[in-house]
Amino acid sequence: MIEGSKRRRRPLLLLSLAVMLAGAGCSSGPNESASPNGGATGSAGQPEGQKKAAEKITFWHYLNDRHELLVGMAKDFTGKTGIEVDVQLFGGDGFKQKIIASAQTNSLPDLMTYSGGAGDLAKLIETKSVMELGGKMAETFKKFPESVAKAYAYAEGNPFNVKEYGTYAVPMDTNxxxxxxxxxxxxxxxxxxxxxxxxxxxxxxxxxxxxxxxxxxxxxxxxxxxxxxxxxxxxxxxxxxxxxxxxxxxxxxxxxxxxxxxxxxxxxxxxxxxxxxxxxxxxxxxxxxxxxxxxxxxxxxxxxxxxxxxxxxxxxxxxxxxxxxxxxxxxxxxTGGIGVPLVVSQQTKHADAVLKFVDYLVAKEQQQQYAAKSFNLPANMDAAKSESDMSPALRSFSLGMQHVYDxxxxxxxxxxxxxxxxxxxxxxxxxxxxxxxxxxxxxxxxxxxxxxx
Structure with missing residues (x-):
C-alpha cells in the first residue's frame, strides 16, 4: 500500500484546515432521538401532523481537491433516498490526530475517510470505535480486487494483534x-x-x-x-x-x-x-x-x-x-493499494443510512464520475473495466489494480x-x-x- 509521503503530492495531502466543527460530529442533533431503525424521530412534543425530520448523517473527509465533488454526490444521494449527508472538510496534516481525539471522546462522525495504515486503524478497533464492515457489506467487497478488499482486514495472527477479526474499511479509490x-x-x-x-x-x-x-x-x-x-x-x-x-x-x-x-x-x-x-x-x-x-x-x-x-x-x-x-x-x-478508505463509527445511530451511502459512493456510476473528475482510480473493478469518461492512462492504471501484490x-x-x-x-x-x-x-x-x- 502506498501511504503518506509515498502517495505524496496528490492534492488530497495538501492545504490547510477549512472547516471548524461546532460540536460533536456524529449522530443526531440535540432535539433528536434515535428510532428503532436508526432514524431521527424529532423532538418530544412535536405537533401532530408535522413532517418528520429527514435522517441525517455526518461525513468527515480531508480531500481538499474533492470537496465539491463529494458535496454534489451527497446531494444526489439525498435526492434519491431522502437521507441528508453533512459533508465536512478538514484539510491539512492534523486530520489523523482529529480522528484519534474524537475517538477518545466518543465524538466521531457517522462516516469518515481514514488517514493512516492498517496499524493505525487497529488502535481504533481496539477501543471499539469503528464498525466491522465485512459481514455487513459482503456483497460490496466483491466489487474490489482481492488485494484491495483485504487491505484493512484483520485475521488470526495479524501483526497488529487485533482480536476482533474482520474488515474495517471500504476503499473509495485506489492507486x-x-x-x-x-x-x-x-x-x-x-x-x-x-x-x-x-x-x-x-x-x-x-x-x-x-x-x-x-x-x-x-x-x-x-x-x-x-x-x-x-x-x-x-x-x-x-x-x-x-x-x-x-x-x-x-x-x-x-x-x-x-x-x-x-x-x-x-x-x-x-x-x-x-x-x-x-x-x-x-x-x-x-x-x-x-x-x-x-x-x-x-x-x-x-x-x-x-x-x-x-x-x-x-x-x-x-x-x-x-x-x-x-x-x-x-x-x-x-505496488498499490487503497488511496482513501471509508470507515464507519461504531457509535453511529444511523448505521443503515451510513452503509447505504457507502454503497452509493462505491457503486459503478459514482465511481466512474469520481474517477473522471478527480483523476483518481475507481476501487470498483466494474467501473475500471467499463468504457467511460476516464482518460486512457487512468483506465490503464485502473486495470492495473488486478496486478497489485498484497x-x-x-x-x-x-x-x-x-x-x-x-x-x-x-x-x-x-x-x-x-x-x-x-x-x-x-x-x-x-x-x-x-x-x-
Missing part, C-alpha cells in the same frame, strides 16, 4: 505505480506500442536515443527505487521465496536478487536515464515528462492529476505495466533497504554493480539478523 509514456515521442522514434517484455523496453530505449529523445526519468534520488524494483522481485524470486529471503529464512545471495538490481544496470548501459538521475526526485521527473523532455517515467496513478496541473494541454500519454524479463519465472506484480515483506532492518537504494543510485551512473550492491545488502541483513537474536 498503483506503473510506467507512463509519451505517445507523440514514441511515434517520433518509430515505436508503435508500449513494450510488453523487458527486452522490448531496452529496444525502445535504443530507438528513442537514436531519435535524439531522452528515454526515461523518475525519482531515483528518492523513495521510488523500492516500488520500481518490487515488480522484478516478484518476477525473479516469487512471493513465498521473497518473504523467506527478507525474513532471513533463505539466503539473499544466490536468491536471484542480483537480477532485480540488473534492471537498473541495463537501463544505464542503454543510456536510458536523463541527466542528474541519481539525485532526481519525482516532482522534477514529472515536470520533465509533462514538458515532453523525456519519453517515459515510472510513477503512480496520482501523477495524472499532477501532470494536469503542471501542463493541462499534455494529454497524449498512457501507462503500461512493468515489462516482464524473458528469464523471469513469475509474473510481475506492482505483500512483499520487510527486512528485519531498514538498513537493508538503505543499502539497496544507495547502491542503485550508484549503479545508474556506472559507479557500482549489482554484485557489489547485493553484497552490501547482505552485510546489512546479516548484521540485523545477528542483532535480532
Amino acid at each position: 498503483n505505480m506503473q510506467f507512463m509514456y509519451n505517445k507523440d515521442l514514441f511515434a517520433k522514434a518509430g515505436v508503435a506500442e508500449p513494450p510488453k517484455t523487458w527486452e522490448q523496453l531496452l529496444e525502445t530505449v535504443d530507438k528513442l536515443r537514436a531519435a535524439g529523445i531522452t528515454p526515461f526519468a523518475t525519482g531515483i534520488g528518492s523513495w521510488v527505487i523500492g516500488p520500481m524494483a518490487a515488480p522484478y522481485e516478484f518476477a525473479y524470486i516469487g512471493k513465498e521465496k521473497l518473504l523467506d529471503v527478507k525474513a532471513g529464512k533463505q539466503p539473499l545471495i544466490g536468491s536471484g536478487y542480483e537480477n532485480v538490481l540488473k534492471i537498473f544496470e541495463d537501463l544505464y548501459k542503454h543510456k536510458a536515464f536523463a541527466d542528474g538521475i541519481s539525485t532526481m526526485d519525482l516532482p522534477k521527473a514529472e515536470q520533465m515528462f509533462a514538458n515532453g523532455e523525456v519519453a517515459m517515467i515510472f510513477d503512480g496513478s496520482w501523477a495524472i492529476g499532477v501532470l494536469n496541473q503542471m501542463n493541462p494541454s499534455f494529454k497524449n500519454y498512457d501507462a503500461f505495466l512493468p515489462p516482464k524479463p524473458a528469464g523471469a519465472a513469475n509474473d510481475v506484480k506492482i 505483500t512483499n515483506g520487510m527486512y528485519p532492518s531498514p538498513n537493508v533497504d538503505t543499502a539497496m537504494q544507495k547502491g542503485v543510485q550508484l549503479i545508474v551512473i556506472g559507479q557500482s554493480t549489482p554484485d557489489k550492491v547485493l553484497k552490501q545488502m547482505d552485510e546489512a541483513l546479516q548484521k540485523a539478523l545477528k542483532e535480532k537474536k
Whole structure:
C-alpha cells in the first residue's frame, strides 16, 4: 500500500484546515432521538401532523481537491433516498490526530475517510470505535480486487494483534505505480506500442536515443527505487521465496536478487536515464515528462492529476505495466493499494443510512464520475473495466489494480533497504554493480539478523 509521503503530492495531502466543527460530529442533533431503525424521530412534543425530520448523517473527509465533488454526490444521494449527508472538510496534516481525539471522546462522525495504515486503524478497533464492515457489506467487497478488499482486514495472527477479526474499511479509490509514456515521442522514434517484455523496453530505449529523445526519468534520488524494483522481485524470486529471503529464512545471495538490481544496470548501459538521475526526485521527473523532455517515467496513478496541473494541454500519454524479463519465472506484480478508505463509527445511530451511502459512493456510476473528475482510480473493478469518461492512462492504471501484490515483506532492518537504494543510485551512473550492491545488502541483513537474536 502506498501511504503518506509515498502517495505524496496528490492534492488530497495538501492545504490547510477549512472547516471548524461546532460540536460533536456524529449522530443526531440535540432535539433528536434515535428510532428503532436508526432514524431521527424529532423532538418530544412535536405537533401532530408535522413532517418528520429527514435522517441525517455526518461525513468527515480531508480531500481538499474533492470537496465539491463529494458535496454534489451527497446531494444526489439525498435526492434519491431522502437521507441528508453533512459533508465536512478538514484539510491539512492534523486530520489523523482529529480522528484519534474524537475517538477518545466518543465524538466521531457517522462516516469518515481514514488517514493512516492498517496499524493505525487497529488502535481504533481496539477501543471499539469503528464498525466491522465485512459481514455487513459482503456483497460490496466483491466489487474490489482481492488485494484491495483485504487491505484493512484483520485475521488470526495479524501483526497488529487485533482480536476482533474482520474488515474495517471500504476503499473509495485506489492507486498503483506503473510506467507512463509519451505517445507523440514514441511515434517520433518509430515505436508503435508500449513494450510488453523487458527486452522490448531496452529496444525502445535504443530507438528513442537514436531519435535524439531522452528515454526515461523518475525519482531515483528518492523513495521510488523500492516500488520500481518490487515488480522484478516478484518476477525473479516469487512471493513465498521473497518473504523467506527478507525474513532471513533463505539466503539473499544466490536468491536471484542480483537480477532485480540488473534492471537498473541495463537501463544505464542503454543510456536510458536523463541527466542528474541519481539525485532526481519525482516532482522534477514529472515536470520533465509533462514538458515532453523525456519519453517515459515510472510513477503512480496520482501523477495524472499532477501532470494536469503542471501542463493541462499534455494529454497524449498512457501507462503500461512493468515489462516482464524473458528469464523471469513469475509474473510481475506492482505496488498499490487503497488511496482513501471509508470507515464507519461504531457509535453511529444511523448505521443503515451510513452503509447505504457507502454503497452509493462505491457503486459503478459514482465511481466512474469520481474517477473522471478527480483523476483518481475507481476501487470498483466494474467501473475500471467499463468504457467511460476516464482518460486512457487512468483506465490503464485502473486495470492495473488486478496486478497489485498484497505483500512483499520487510527486512528485519531498514538498513537493508538503505543499502539497496544507495547502491542503485550508484549503479545508474556506472559507479557500482549489482554484485557489489547485493553484497552490501547482505552485510546489512546479516548484521540485523545477528542483532535480532
